[in-house]
Amino acid sequence: MAQQEVPTGITEPCAGVGLAITRAFDVLGKRWTGLIMAVLSQHGPVYFSELRRAVPGISERMVSDRLTELADAGLVVRQVDEGPPLRVSYRLTEAGAALGPALGELARWAENHLPPGPPTC
Numbered sequence: 159m160a161q162q163e164v165p166t167g168i169t170e171p172c173a174g175v176g177l178a179i180t181r182a183f184d185v186l187g188k189r190w191t192g193l194i195m196a197v198l199s200q201h202g203p204v205y206f207s208e209l210r211r212a213v214p215g216i217s218e219r220m221v222s223d224r225l226t227e228l229a230d231a232g233l234v235v236r237q238v239d240e241g242p243p244l245r246v247s248y249r250l251t252e253a254g255a256a257l258g259p260a261l262g263e264l265a266r267w268a269e270n271h272l273p274p275g276p277p278t279c
Contacts, residue, residue, distance in 0.1 A: 195233070198250050199261055225248055232253050
């Protein structure tokens, strides 16, 4: 893989945009991740099936993949509720909940600065 070109005067990788924001978007910048985080932020603990229904167009596999990534990043906790029936719910960790204000600001920015149109989820 070719190394990305760094703007003149910047010698460290990611220094042009900052390592912290690069790390944040590595986790949050994938399709569906922000919507999953928003659902969990707004609705608290959510069962897998409820989460899938809350994000139109997302497949079971993608919900599972994104939840695994968010859990690995320490933003989501998976909880198995003993049955019958056996059910799995997901909730935000303290670190995940700390994103709530940022998600709210992002939503306000979109309302103020993006053209209206049908949702693309």
